[in-house]
Amino acid sequence: MTSVEESTDHTADSGPSGYAAARLRLLQEESRSGPSRRSALAGLTDTWLNALFATAVRETGVRGAALVAVGGYGRAELSPRSDLDLVLLHDGKAEPRALGALADRLWYPVWDLGLALDHSVRTPAEARKTAAEDLKVHLGLLDARCVAGDAGLLAGLRTSVLADWRNQAAKRLPQLHALCRDRADRAGELRFLLEPDLKEARGGLRDITALRAVAASWLADAPREGLVQARRRLLDARDALHLVTGRATDRLSLQEQDQVATQLGLLDADALLREVYEAARVVSYAGDVTWREVGRVLRARSARPRLRGLLGTRGAPAAPRAPLADGVVESDGEAVLALAARPDRDPVLALRFAAAAAQAGLPVSPHAVRRLAVQAKPLPVPWPAEAREQLVTLLGAGEPTVAVWEALEAEGLIGRLLPDWERVRCRPQRNPVHTWTVDRHLIETAVRASALTRRVGRPDLLLMAALLHDIGKGWPGDHSVAGETIARDVATRVGFDERDVAVLGALVRHHLLLIDTATRRDLDDPATVRTVAEAVGSVGTLEILHALTEADALATGPAAWSAWRGSLVADLVTRVAAVLRGTAPAAVEPEIPTTEQERLAVEALRTGEPVLALQARHEEDAVGVELVVAVPDQPGVLPAVAGVLALHRLTVRAADLRSTELPDELGEVLVLRWRVAAEYGALPQAARLRTDLVRALDGSLDVPAKLADREAAYPRRRGVVPPPPRVTVVADVSSLATVLEVRAPDAVGLLHRIGRALESGGVRVRSAHVSTLGANAVDTLYVTTPEGKPLDPSAALVLAGTVQAALS
Numbered sequence: 001m002t003s004v005e006e007s008t009d010h011t012a013d014s015g016p017s018g019y020a021a022a023r024l025r026l027l028q029e030e031s032r033s034g035p036s037r038r039s040a041l042a043g044l045t046d047t048w049l050n051a052l053f054a055t056a057v058r059e060t061g062v063r064g065a066a067l068v069a070v071g072g073y074g075r076a077e078l079s080p081r082s083d084l085d086l087v088l089l090h091d092g093k094a095e096p097r098a099l100g101a102l103a104d105r106l107w108y109p110v111w112d113l114g115l116a117l118d119h120s121v122r123t124p125a126e127a128r129k130t131a132a133e134d135l136k137v138h139l140g141l142l143d144a145r146c147v148a149g150d151a152g153l154l155a156g157l158r159t160s161v162l163a164d165w166r167n168q169a170a171k172r173l174p175q176l177h178a179l180c181r182d183r184a185d186r187a188g189e190l191r192f193l194l195e196p197d198l199k200e201a202r203g204g205l206r207d208i209t210a211l212r213a214v215a216a217s218w219l220a221d222a223p224r225e226g227l228v229q230a231r232r233r234l235l236d237a238r239d240a241l242h243l244v245t246g247r248a249t250d251r252l253s254l255q256e257q258d259q260v261a262t263q264l265g266l267l268d269a270d271a272l273l274r275e276v277y278e279a280a281r282v283v284s285y286a287g288d289v290t291w292r293e294v295g296r297v298l299r300a301r302s303a304r305p306r307l308r309g310l311l312g313t314r315g316a317p318a319a320p321r322a323p324l325a326d327g328v329v330e331s332d333g334e335a336v337l338a339l340a341a342r343p344d345r346d347p348v349l350a351l352r353f354a355a356a357a358a359q360a361g362l363p364v365s366p367h368a369v370r371r372l373a374v375q376a377k378p379l380p381v382p383w384p385a386e387a388r389e390q391l392v393t394l395l396g397a398g399e400p401t402v403a404v405w406e407a408l409e410a411e412g413l414i415g416r417l418l419p420d421w422e423r424v425r426c427r428p429q430r431n432p433v434h435t436w437t438v439d440r441h442l443i444e445t446a447v448r449a450s451a452l453t454r455r456v457g458r459p460d461l462l463l464m465a466a467l468l469h470d471i472g473k474g475w476p477g478d479h480s481v482a483g484e485t486i487a488r489d490v491a492t493r494v495g496f497d498e499r500d501v502a503v504l505g506a507l508v509r510h511h512l513l514l515i516d517t518a519t520r521r522d523l524d525d526p527a528t529v530r531t532v533a534e535a536v537g538s539v540g541t542l543e544i545l546h547a548l549t550e551a552d553a554l555a556t557g558p559a560a561w562s563a564w565r566g567s568l569v570a571d572l573v574t575r576v577a578a579v580l581r582g583t584a585p586a587a588v589e590p591e592i593p594t595t596e597q598e599r600l601a602v603e604a605l606r607t608g609e610p611v612l613a614l615q616a617r618h619e620e621d622a623v624g625v626e627l628v629v630a631v632p633d634q635p636g637v638l639p640a641v642a643g644v645l646a647l648h649r650l651t652v653r654a655a656d657l658r659s660t661e662l663p664d665e666l667g668e669v670l671v672l673r674w675r676v677a678a679e680y681g682a683l684p685q686a687a688r689l690r691t692d693l694v695r696a697l698d699g700s701l702d703v704p705a706k707l708a709d710r711e712a713a714y715p716r717r718r719g720v721v722p723p724p725p726r727v728t729v730v731a732d733v734s735s736l737a738t739v740l741e742v743r744a745p746d747a748v749g750l751l752h753r754i755g756r757a758l759e760s761g762g763v764r765v766r767s768a769h770v771s772t773l774g775a776n777a778v779d780t781l782y783v784t785t786p787e788g789k790p791l792d793p794s795a796a797l798v799l800a801g802t803v804q805a806a807l808s
Contacts, residue, residue: 071143194430445466
């Protein structure tokens, strides 16, 4: 017999009453809890069943038999109301009547005590055959343990069952994965349920058993970090639930949560749910990583024979590594760190890695995340601009953001980047309207907001507000008021300027203002609209708040948003915007060129060719370097310069194009200021840029064809389809030009396509103002007729449609 820890204080005699009394004393013993009590209860049950078995064998004369525990009892883990899963193994030599009598003498005492019993009588061959036909039986036998009798019977069975499991892993593991998915569909996600099933829900005890089975296959293994503690938390919670209810239940009902929390020594039901949710989060993440590895290994195994046939004895080639960002590559379907990456020297690498993976829709390598967690150099405070932009890019990637964020959180990186996150992590929401815990709701809101970025001029502020709008939950008082203070602190730490910090604070403070006012107040009352306008302060903030309101409601649950609610909010926003606008804003004043810009412009006019200079930017908040290009005014300048930059893999972070009139009537020159960064590696030499620009302007370099060839050879990986581009005519902004606003996903050659569309429209670009915010571009273009006049309204709408079609 395989022994487990036994307590001499609770030794039971072979009779049911003796075992029952000892069992009751053990369960009432306050000093016993957790693994110690489960192990002691299993040991006590072993002692009782061993005595029953010995007596039954003497009375029936059966030889060649063994009593085997499987499942949870096989793992020596008995909760107070756990079932007893038992198999009576025999060698097949006993008479059926004697074997039946032996079984009766074992099962009936268990039933007499009111204990649930799952039982069977089989030979090792029958058990092996049943396991081959029934996945659940096979799983139970992986944890089989001899309680009494001939241990040799089980030893042979275990050897064959484990061998079958490993040999049939390619078939069995996909079946097990499907079983886990079906169960999750039925029972839900444990870490988001107000009344979770600790065993059946995703992230529960069944999933832990499945991970043990995967490990037994030798095909893959779950991440061990925190998994043992998570398993103990869930088992402890189930033990307490059994003791409180007196029933064999795994559902943590609302009315029992306070008592279960008290039983576990926790403050209240919320503290209990946070512990349970945290454990489930660890288990779910371990499952995601493990099943992804299982899929990878099985795909590699299935491909290996074909490759061997094609390659002969040379072996399979190494998996290609496609670049995603500086220090980040794709390998074998995952985002991994490049071989030359140095987390200890690159504090932005963790965010760049996460953003690149999310934008590409790739899972992140757990080994890479763990390396970043151990080696990553801390970010300075405030963050550099690149770090802020990478965070915004991560938040704006859509649905893939969720998995990447959770991977970072599993290794503690999120708490290190945003310490205030700890307050909301795994925090339950008692409102039944809410689908998610607070932390997941914030990420889901960012996912929803990413689809609304075309509606706002500052998508970066929308995404940050989505991440932070409920950050005050978990603090005393109104979470909006507490959240404003926290949001301002986070925004300052992340590196936003004072004005943006104020806007983010206002967005968090008033994130419920529009929905509450629209559904509870009289919108025809001027005081209602005026109050909202005073709280919001500006049309730009109102625009973001409108999108945030919709994203927040959509991320809350199906009952929180509807067409009716949306129409009420839209009506309120229209009325408030009218109050905030008051009069039309003044026209944009032309900017006076600097001495350096004037020098370049004079040289460009003198030579008749483009002149450019790369200049380091000295502002701490700058990303990349400044490229100044001066070109004699001529058609096609914007698409030519933008195309050349794209060909040289320069990412445009910001740009400004202005027509500059030189003194003494020397003529007119276009001066373009670009803030650029190398997509990979170092910046190209200025001389090469100038050579290609000259060729692009004279037509000897076919920029569209070159860009198309490169895109065909190296297509950009995107995780989800971003919202479509949006081109609008902005009225009443300038009396000198027609203003177009382009909001689109940042992409290679975007400005080149915009410039070509404007050229085809026969307009002149008076000035252009480009900004890239995370993965989004917001470009404002001032255009005129060739004679320098604003376009008439109908022509402006046609031009906007032309640009939008070119981008779509």
